[in-house]
Amino acid sequence: MKSLKVLLFVMLAAAMILAACQPSQPAKPAEPSAPEQPAAEAPAEPAVDANAPVKGGTVIVGTPQEPGTLSPLLASGTIDDVISSFIVEGLVGIDAKGDYVPVLAESLPTISEDGLTLTYKIKPGLKFSNGDPVTCADVQFTKEAILSDLSGASTSGYSDIDSIECPDDLTVVVTLADVYAPYLRLFQYIVPRSAGDLATLDTWEYNRAPIGTGPWMVKEWVAGDHITLVPNPNYREEGKPYLDSVIVKILPSREVGMQLLGTGEITVLWDLTEADFPTIESMEGVDWAGAYYGSGENELLVFNFADPAVDAPADPAEAPHPILYDLRVRQAIQYAIDKQKIVDALLYGNVKVGSTVLPTGPFACPQAKSEYSVEKAKALLDEAGWTDSDGDGIRDKDGVKMSLKITSTTGNQLREQTEQVLAQMLKEVGIELVIDNVPSDVLFAGWDSNGLRKHGRFDILLYTTGPGTDPDSHLFSNYHSARIPTAENNGSGNNFSRYINEDVDKWIDDAAFNPNMDARREAYCKVAAQINKDLPRVFLYERLVISGYRTNLQNFQVSPGFADFTIDSQNWWLKP
Structure with missing residues (x-):
């Protein structure tokens, strides 16, 4: 962070010179003194607070990724959650420090001694952007929507709810069938009953223009160009938001965004990387804000255990990947990767080498760093039967070349550089790595959109994800065998490796x-x-959650929760 400038003020005193006294006069008899009258005072000038918020203006947020949806029920990428957080709120949320805090509820829920009953009290007088009151019935509907057939949301915790009762409109009593330890993470978003019929959830107008309680609402969404947000007229904080509008501008790349941030054509640039620090430091009137390791995210490689030619198998053993199903191959790939070199060369040493799925937070589980050894990588590949039979530098086995595709998002220079470095490292041990990137909406597409992650049409993926404040949902969705996307579960879950380990399932x-x-x-x-x-998965390095912004934007911060940079956007204002 840029060091703050110290301003010094020097106060000067001026001496007062009195006039000479008049010559002395004969004394006069003393006269009774008149009552002393108070001196007349000039009207006081009203004080001007230079830090008082200024109403009006537009903030332009640049992002190299376009959301696929603004519905939390269908969100499959980080950008979906971030932009929808301008609009959608929950009974509870996560603040800039990473702590759970009440939002639409008066306080965090109370829990019974047996851990089976949660009670929320909704703040009185709350309304959705369409004017409907926020009631217990909306909480009931949210739970039904999450568990509905067309929802892609995590069901962790919600599937354990036995019932939701409404003693009155503002009291929510949740009864659990079993103890759900991370209960605070429940109901971080509320979907109103007016959103639509659950039988048509995937085609709701709500998906592109949510009805929410947040400070903003969608005015227009021009695909591929921008999303315009205007103030929610029913927002609960009087006089807020301060701004007239927020425009989310879809950019061709982060690099273009950096240029626009420097010229002031955009106010905020989402999803900066640690490699951008030198550029940010060199820009006049630009700073950065971030959640420093707050969300425990890793830049990682996801291996597909199943054959990409087979659509979404439930068990990879029935259709194993011809190269990656063998543990020795996966071990060899990790041995061949010099993670510290990636951190030093591409990220200026600003991050930690990845070594664990839980790097930070109350559930942090440090693990030993993986060893870099070309020799051990080659030995494992030899043992697995992969040799260079024709001398072209690429190993082969039973007529199959050891060639793998790596897929990430287009328009991300750091990821492209990472892929190039990885390709060079794997080439040293006889593995060909072919870069095959796609737009973010393609990479993060859902099941019904024939998403390549969901259907398993890939070899290796490169992207960022992490456990957040409580790891339960992340571990369940990404590593539990019940969350392997299949036709039977309508593509639910993010276990894209199709990883099955009974012990892991039990521990989770x-x-x-x-x-x-x-x-x-x-x-x-x-x-x-x-x-x-x-x-x-192979954890390459731990990530920072960073956004750049123009310093005339006041009250800008970043949360390690879903809200990211949108947190408390009702308090944003532009300093003249």
Whole structure:
């Protein structure tokens, strides 16, 4: 962060010179003194607070990724969650420090001694942007929507809800069938009953123009160009938001965004990387804000255990990937990657080398860093039967070349550079890595859009993800065998590796039903250790959540939660 400039003020005093006294006169008899009258005072000038918010103006947010949806029920990429957070709120949320805080509820929920009953009190007088009151019935509808057939949202915790009762419109009593340890993460968004019929959830108008309680609402969405947000007339904080509008501008790349941020054509640039620090430091009137390791995210490689030619198999053993299903190959790939070199060369040493699925937070489970050894990588590949039979530098086996495609998002220079470095490193051990990037909306497409992650049409993926404040949902969605996307579950889950380990399933399940923090941490650390043994994913480096902004934008900050840079955007204002 740029050091703050110290302003010094020097106060000067001026001496007063009195006039000489008049010559002395004969004394006069003393006269009674008149009552002393108060001196007349000039009207006081009203004080001007230079830091008082100024109403009006437009903030332009640049992003190299366009959301696929603004519905939290269908969100599949980070940008979906971030932009929808301008509009959609929940009973609880996560503040800039990473702590759970009440939002639409008066306080965090109370929990019964047996851990099976949660009680929320909704703040009185709340309305959605369409004017409908926020009631307990909307909480009931949200739970039904999350569990509905067309929803792509995580069902962790919601599937454990036995009932939701409404003693009155503002009281929500949630009864759980079993103890759900991370109960605070429930209802971080509320979907109103007016959103639509659950049978047509995937075609709701709500998906592109949500009805929310946040400070903003969608005025227009021009695909591929911009989303215009205007103030929610029913927002609960009087006089806010201060701005007239927020425009989310879709950019061709982060690099273009950096140029526009420097010239002032955009006010905020989302999703900067650690490699951008030197450029940010060189810009006049530009700074950055971030959640420093707050969300525990890793830039990582996702290996596909199944054959990409087979559509979404439930068990990769029935259709194994011809190269990556073999653990020895995955181990060899990790041995061949010099993670520290990537960090030093591409990220200026500003981040930590990745080594665990849980790098930070209350459930952090540090693991030993992986070893870099070309020799061990080659030995494992030899052992697995992959040799260079024709001398072209690429190993082969049973007529199959050891050639793999790596897929990430287009328009991301750091990822492209990372892929190039990885390709060079793997070439040294006889593996060909072919870069095959796609637009973000293609990479993060859902099941019904024939998304390549969901249907398993890839070899290796490169992107960022992490556990957030509580790892339960992330570990369940990404590593539990029940969350392998298949036709049977309508593509639910993010276990794109199609990773199956019964012990991992059990540890994740045990932690989800145990409110004891120490016991949960122990179970999660077993999961972290086993992931590093089985290698469904390779953690390259820990990420920072960073956005750049023009310094005339006041009250800009970043949360490690879903809201990211949108947190408290009702308090944004532009300093003249």
